[in-house]
Amino acid sequence: MPAAASEPRGGAAGDRLIAGRYRPAARLGRGGMGTVWRATDELLGRQVAVKELHPDGGAPATAALREARAVAQFKHPHVIGVHDVVEQDGRSYIVMELVEGGSLADRLRGSGPVDAPEAARIGIALLGALSAAHRQGVLHRDLKPANVLLEEGTGRVVLTDFGIAQLPGSTTISEDGAFVGSPEYTSPERMQGAAAGPESDLWSLGALLCAALSGESPFHRDSLGGVLHAVVTDEIRPPLATAPLLPVVRGLLERDPARRLTADEAHEMLRAYVSSGATPVAPRQYTPTERVAVVEPARRSRTRAALIAAAAVVVLGGAGAGAAALLSGGDEGGGQARAAAGGTATVTGHASAAAEPGPPGPTVTVTRAGEPSPLGTAPAGYRHVRDPDGFGLTVPAGYVRTTDDRRVFYVSPDGAFRLGIRLQQSVSGGPLGVMRHSHANGPDTNPGYRGGKVVSTTHQGHDAALWEFSWNGFSAAEGPRHTYDECWDENGTMYDVWVSAPVSRLDEAKRHFDTALDSFTPSA
Template sequence: MTYDGSEQGGPELIGGRYRLGERLGQGGMGVVRRATDELLGREVAVKTLALDSGADPAGALREARVVAQVRHPHVIVVHDVVEHEGRPALVMELIEGGSLADRLAAGEVFSPAEAARLGLDLLDALTAAHARDVLHRDVKPANVLLEKDSGRAVLTDFGIASLPDATTLSRTGAFIGTPEYTAPERMQGGDAGPASDLWSLGAVLCAAATGTSPFRRDSIGAVLHAIVYEEIRPSARMGPLVPVVRGLLERDPELRLGAAEARRLLAACAAGEDPAALAPVPTLREDALPAVPAPAGADTAAGGRGSGRRRAGALPFVTAAVAVCAAAATVAVLLAMQDEPPAGPPGATGTGSTATSAPATTPTPRTPVSGAGRPLSRQVTDESGFSLLVPYGAIRSTDGERVVYTSPDGAVRVGVRIRPVPPGGAIGVMRTSAEDGPKTNPGYRDGTVEETTHRGLPAARWEFTWDGFTRAEGARHTFDVAWEEDETLYDVWVSAPVSRLEEARTRFGATVESFRATGG
């Protein structure tokens, strides 16, 4: 709803105390006017339903009840509900200053720090709503009011807010919400929860920092396609906001950045720090990999077949990462560039949390470089009990069972899983994984499994190609090796686009050779 300050309304009195004044804005369902509360002598805003909008009058009462449950400085306050022309009208606090949509329409763009402070206000509002089991479902610039003097952001218009189990469609089957800012799971009629509002927050942050939604297109169909399928590339002008926006715009809601981590990253950005140094990563399922920067998904690496089943409603946007074995002759190339010797106990460990990020690895003493002087790879010591070579600058994520390191460009992934040796041992795990390949990896082909040894220990190797979960992801090749040692199964894999096959092969060999158990 746009607050334009135009058009004077009539001086009528409603509810016996509210004198209506100028129109502040109008949306599809109603009109917002300035009014004077003649009983208390204060300025308020009155939202009345448009007679021809088809809006259900009961919806206004419902909105008032919803907002009354969520009392927070960054959520609009509803003072009263009165009757106007036979329909309920909401009497709300008046926020002088207009909406974020007004500011963007006027050509204003927020700095990353300013957008981060805005994001913190909205995140606090959403957190308060979610704590009451309320989903806003229409977070967008028009529903963000900005107080002129204080700069306080206020989330308004809870007209389509719902409980988490409410349907995405109205009773007439019409989609409710604003497509440009609506999460992909809602677009596809899937389960919608708090994560859906967080996606919308990510899109609003993009708009605040760049002037427009990242999903703005010429038609509704194109908007829907962009949200559900197209590669998401946050604009470089967002600077330090990019890590949190990437996390919030993760298509799979189960992988999306959570409120607590988003707050930590936004606070860092608002304080002038670089959130990229915090290596933000959403909590992952067992079969999941981080999606940076494009829509991504998860190869189900060996031994994780059961976890390959996604819950109903979840989108298959998480790319693959399963592992493999490579030529020993190329191993020395990468091993010569590692930061520290692969052997030996860790000098430090991470926090021990379930969902962790790059700081959980031990800092390395020197930076490896390629012939062009650019970082290539580094040896990390992970809190989960191992040390190995990963792409330099890789982002770490874990679901508690698997640890995945993703290269900065999101293309190459190195994964590790450590667990007790299951029945059938390494070869049994790999054969089962290969049998399930067509189910877990679209376009699965050229799969091979062979029994082998690793450092004289029983082992198995699996290699295959597949199509990726999205067109943007493209075809990928994965290498995986698992071996048994002291009643423990170690599984290490590497996944990369087929266009980078030789790089993946080389890195896989180096990674496997560099691996050491540290007992962390």
């Protein structure tokens, strides 16, 4: 770590001993929980790092010490070594190994994002560190680039700052009411104030991989309220730079902890990438249909709204009514929009346009080996899937499945093509009313919305509407895009299928769109 000239509490650097043996020399860093000093262990004649805990650092020193002692019970090459825990003059200190080298955050600031092989190497090391901690019942709870050290000369990856680690069952809010962790890297379940397990650290790893590959967390916003909204309910759009590791990133950034990739699964996928250089696929044993309880859509919507409101109260506290309103109201890109002209009826807003990329979810193979397909032989370059959300269709081979609790996406390995599907109860106004509502809101949901048109049509004998438009994409790197979207009513259910793609590849996009529509079948 780069040294900064600063005096430790109680005198100038070098003027005092901590616990009779540790002599601080220079400050290495400072955070909400404490200040880290380079120091000399005069008993053993070695250099160490000493973390001086702040009594008012956001969590009681006693809790931090309890968990630091827990971390000291195990060793792992990618976990910072804890040598000692001492107290002096009313202050508590954690004595750790000194890692010569800056943090991943330092590297990103100084040299920019890392390439995919380096990100995979870092991810593998951190998975080993987290697994070692989790086996001891310890959660890190603050995994972020600033807490990952890169040792000079060896390149060793070291996970540090277990000072706020706690055992499973703890929440985001500490005993004194402070937020624990870094919001941009905090899992949705912890943001909502719920108890969290090892899966929450794996979410943080997914956000960290995004930051390593692109330069910043995908949940970076200008305010805590904005970060909370991004983590809990906004659409998660992994940066294009994550394409080589996209299935891993999406699998880790799954909002439902039960569907999140496990450490072993993520490790296997990253190892496969390192050995082959090819975009990894989900492990064969990964079976999300066995992990996920089907939730009735209306109940799911109410539960989601309640969680968002609860998250606003827990995390924002006294931040003001405006932030709470941001989370509990407004269109989430697929929420409900009230009819104009003072009407009391509601029309369920169209989901695809406002959030096409979809939040990340696990990579899955839905059609099991040897399972006969009811759709016959798939065209060259395609495969049939029977999706656990209750439908079947034909998608391009190699596309990755993701979900956001309301929509299902099949995304190309490079992230350029997004095929989306949504099922919901039929609503007043029918497909044409929904599409016209979405078209009217197009400029608000899709940057640079233009050329939008809605026409009445049919789908296999059912009333349907087709919506087509161009837009600028969600980022300059993504570039101009075009979307084809069709929805229809069938036996009390409204089905919606869309494809979004770069404007330079419209022929390919239309082929994928037509193939998906022609093959779409509701589950029996």
